[in-house]
Amino acid sequence: MNVTKSAPVVSRELLIPFILITSLFALWGFANDITNPMVSAFKKILELNNTQASWVQMAFYGGYFTMALPAAIFAKRYSYKAGILIGLALYALGALLFYPAAAFEQFGFFLAALYILTFGLAFLETTANPFILAMGAEETATQRLNLAQAFNPIGALAGLYAAQNFILGSLQSDDLDANGNPIYDTLSESAKASIRSADLMVIRNPYVILGLSVIAIFIIILVVKIPETQEEDDGGSVGSAIARIWKGARFREGVIAQMFYVGAQIMCWTYIYQYAETLGIDNQSAVPYAMTALIVFLIGRWVCTYLMRFINSGKLLLYMSILAIVFTLGAIFIQGQAGLYSLVAISFCMSLMFPTIYGIALEGMGNDAKYGAAFLVMAIVGGAIMPTAQGMILDIGGSGYADTTILGVPEVNFSFVLPMLCFVVVAIYGYRSYKLSNDVI
Numbered sequence: 001m002n003v004t005k006s007a008p009v010v011s012r013e014l015l016i017p018f019i020l021i022t023s024l025f026a027l028w029g030f031a032n033d034i035t036n037p038m039v040s041a042f043k044k045i046l047e048l049n050n051t052q053a054s055w056v057q058m059a060f061y062g063g064y065f066t067m068a069l070p071a072a073i074f075a076k077r078y079s080y081k082a083g084i085l086i087g088l089a090l091y092a093l094g095a096l097l098f099y100p101a102a103a104f105e106q107f108g109f110f111l112a113a114l115y116i117l118t119f120g121l122a123f124l125e126t127t128a129n130p131f132i133l134a135m136g137a138e139e140t141a142t143q144r145l146n147l148a149q150a151f152n153p154i155g156a157l158a159g160l161y162a163a164q165n166f167i168l169g170s171l172q173s174d175d176l177d178a179n180g181n182p183i184y185d186t187l188s189e190s191a192k193a194s195i196r197s198a199d200l201m202v203i204r205n206p207y208v209i210l211g212l213s214v215i216a217i218f219i220i221i222l223v224v225k226i227p228e229t230q231e232e233d234d235g236g237s238v239g240s241a242i243a244r245i246w247k248g249a250r251f252r253e254g255v256i257a258q259m260f261y262v263g264a265q266i267m268c269w270t271y272i273y274q275y276a277e278t279l280g281i282d283n284q285s286a287v288p289y290a291m292t293a294l295i296v297f298l299i300g301r302w303v304c305t306y307l308m309r310f311i312n313s314g315k316l317l318l319y320m321s322i323l324a325i326v327f328t329l330g331a332i333f334i335q336g337q338a339g340l341y342s343l344v345a346i347s348f349c350m351s352l353m354f355p356t357i358y359g360i361a362l363e364g365m366g367n368d369a370k371y372g373a374a375f376l377v378m379a380i381v382g383g384a385i386m387p388t389a390q391g392m393i394l395d396i397g398g399s400g401y402a403d404t405t406i407l408g409v410p411e412v413n414f415s416f417v418l419p420m421l422c423f424v425v426v427a428i429y430g431y432r433s434y435k436l437s438n439d440v441i
Contacts, residue, residue: 063118254361
């Protein structure tokens, strides 16, 4: 009797390259989640208003928008390995630029460093995913990618841990007096200048260490023999491929839905610190709530992956979007600790949104999917635009988070109306996707 041996998820000869490329998933997760608390940190250290502080996310996620499509074109023309090396070089450069940024004490310099850093992340995200898929048999490609993606949240949790223990816990500008009031606000300009210099160095150091670590990984990947997989040339121009993909309503609407989803995610994960602060919880003490949100997010991803065996992906996207709207309404109108718990619970609903929108939008695109994927990465720009708009709402009554009330709730609570509207857009996309595949809902 003949027994067909199934192909391994990762062959022995590709195990080392697989481990190296998989480490990149943790690297960009680390960068994402160490940066979210920096909005509040820069606001206090440099005495910015909320709109100005939100430019941290504008710079960070704007880099994805700028570089995703060039990264896809580069990967098509050259090898995946070359694209990853370019990404690591830009990542390291951006991180190391925190050193001169801290020396000059210029917010714009920090923003430029973050912008360049995410040029690298755009290259890594656009090339590492398909590279992992290509590292072995086609029948095990999905398993291989899921295995690699499991390391992204590990990096994210490490980023939050670093933010809590090596940055937020050491910032003197965050110290409070016996009455719970910020000491920094009462100091003379010379005392503030001294603390500002010290705190900016506190922010600088983890990024510089990160940059040096990325250089080490760059050198390892450079010298280790990795299969020089290259994108197949289909003979068509980039322009014609882009024109084809934008004709499809499923793809067009998917890019829009992805932009609004990422905006909602970044708002919920960035402004959880400001929300907690109005409840008397300082930034360092708020990190466990952000970590809980990430853990809930991971649990939700496993639960939703299981549910997709029984429920159409578009329909499940619709249901989870509606649940996210309910939790967001709780974060807006339930004041106190229960409102914060409701904000954390939103992460459970968000868990399936990015990959589900990604999959629905690219369905049936064939070889054009590489360009479609680039535009879906560009849609991460929602994480740059939406937090700035939320920061503008927070500035309505002043630079604080509860200077005024809107609809009977503090402005920080009301500001979460923006994520709620984003979830409405995602719900509509889920509905339309399900209707297209089933005619009726």
